[in-house]
Each structure stands twice: as structure tokens, then as C-alpha cells.
């Protein structure tokens with residue numbers, strides 16, 4: 001199984017309940033950012049720039065749980081910033097698991113070995129380590145030597161202790177998919193449970209300095225399609241965690257509207273709208289985010305900032321929500337999950 005059975009069961013039950021309640025928009029994954037501070041400063045990351053003036057602020061555990069209570073999403077992706085330097089990460093994870101939610105803890109892996117004692121293995125708790133290539137490539141992207149080696153040691157320690165471990169690889173313009181295949185082969189031997197791939201595209205928060213960076217490292221929409229068509233062939237033998245319908249979107253074989261409302265982001269400023277990447281405003285409640293955003297005005301072809309976007313937070317939920325509408329997609333998703 002690609003994901004634990006408990007996750008499929010919770011998500012299926014949740015989707016049925018939302019449909020029966022007649023809800024048009026509802027959350028699938030809460031992107032929870034308890035802090036924006038990080039122990040790295042990576043090339044592609046906009047968070048430390050966008051939130052420079054509040055980078056030392058943190059949400060309390062109660063604020064995190066209130067946000068989860070309000071939106072009710074069955075999955076929480078704890079990100080940031082680097083969540084392993086959040087002092088209350090252990091109690092936060094325990095409290096979310098006590099609500100029988102599923103957690104993806106997204107980390108750069110630098111503090112993983114040291115912080116592992118704060119968690120207990122569970123089918124509801126997955127550690128998701130960011131790795132963009134083999135040692136030289138990854139360390140260059142995160143701009144510090146030794147990060148790859150430390151993250152790998154963290155992965156090994158986590159697997160030895162019985163944790164579910166996934167990795168997330170961002171695909172940039174220069175990403176060599178043969179190297180990604182080498183990486184996935186290596187990580188498979190370490191027992192990693194699955195691999196996420198995310199396309200990097202340039203969005204506007206970086207300002208002028210990053211505009212030139214964007215030209216060098218981020219992908220246009222056509223480049224995303226070309227890279228992911230190649231990735232689908234080249235990486236087919238590894239346990240990819242991007243759903244088949246989302247891969248169709250990445251490969252340019254079909255289109256779906258962005259569903260950023262399904263993966264809302266909550267951080268020290270509130271509910272970030274319209275999405276994890278683009279910021280127009282922060283709202284006090286998820287309800288306000290839903291009501292105040294003109295969802296028909298965002299997405300490729302509608303908002304210039306979204307032109308090259310196919311990122312996970314907007315389009316994986318679109319794929320998940322679209323699958324039940326076609327029998328063939330539903331079957332593909334079911335076989336993929338069993339694979």
C-alpha cells in the first residue's frame with residue numbers, strides 16, 4: 001500500500017460526509033505553520049523573506065489546535081519554517097494524533113536524529129524529508145554542506161525506530177531526472193515509504209532579487225509538462241506519491257481548476273489567502289478565507305500570478321476531488337494506492 005489504510009479510510013469517509021452535507025468547498029489538508037524560523041536558508045524558499053518581520057513569532061499549541069478544530073481537515077501537514085525547531089512539536093503532534101487526524105511532518109532533516117525521541121511511530125504519523133538530489137546537488141540547493149548526510153542519517157534512524165518516512169523532491173529547471181532516479185534508488189534501499197515530487201515555479205513574493213533567480217531556477221508551465229512526462233517514464237519503478245490524476249495535470253494531459261481552498265495555510269498571521277504560495281491577505285478564520293476569496297478569479301488563465309502554477313497545494317486536492325467523478329479515475333486511484 002502506498003499510504004496507510006487508516007488514511008484511505010479516513011479520507012474516504014470524510015469525503016462522503018462532506019458530499020452528503022452538500023458542501024462545495026471544504027479542507028482536505030491543513031497546512032499548519034507553527035513558526036517561520038528555519039535552520040536553513042534554501043534557494044527556492046520564499047517563507048523567510050515573506051515573513052521576515054515575524055520570523056521569531058510562533059503559534060501556541062492551543063492556537064494550532066483551534067485552527068484544526070475550526071477547519072476540521074482530516075490531514076495536517078506541519079511545515080513552516082522548520083517544525084523540528086518548534087519547541088512544542090512533541091505535544092503538538094501528540095494532541096493532533098489524539099484527535100485521530102493524520103500528520104505529515106515536513107522537515108529538512110537537519111534536526112531529525114536529535115528530535116526523534118519526541119515522537120512515537122504511528123500509521124497516522126509520517127515524516128516527510130526534503131531532498132532535492134544527491135549530496136552535492138542537495139547541499140548546493142540548501143546552501144550548506146553536510147545537510148544531505150545529516151538528513152540521510154535522520155531517515156535511517158527514523159526507519160530503524162519504525163516510523164513512516166517519505167521524501168519530497170522539488171523539480172527545478174536544472175533538475176537532472178537521472179540523478180533523481182539515483183536518489184530514489186538509494187532511498188528505496190534505506191526503506192523510504194514513498195516519494196513526492198513538486199514542480200518549482202516562480203511566484204511574486206520574492207521581489208526583484210528573486211525575479212532573476214526565478215528566471216534561472218523555476219519552471220514555466222510548458223517546462224513542467226516536459227519534465228514530468230520524462231519523470232513519469234524515468235521514475236515509474238519507484239513508489240511515487242503524486243496521484244495518477246495529479247500526474248496527468250503535471251504532464252499536461254488534462255486540466256482542472258485550482259482547489260487551493262482544500263489545502264488552506266494557517267500561520268502566525270492567520271489564514272493565508274488565497275493559497276500557500278500567493279498572499280493577498282490573512283484572515284481570522286477559515287470561514288472568512290472561504291467567503292472573502294473570489295475562487296473563480298484565481299488559477300492559471302485567471303490570475304497572472306498563477307500562470308505557471310501546478311503545485312501540490314492547489315492541484316493535488318483538485319485531482320483527489322475530481323477522481324470520483326469518473327469511474328476510470330477512481331479505479332486508477334484505487335490500483336495506485338494498492339501499488
Ligand code: SF4
Nearest residue numbers: 258275299306309314
Ligand atoms: S494556481 Fe492556486 S495554488 Fe497556484 S498560485 Fe494560484 S491560487 Fe495558488
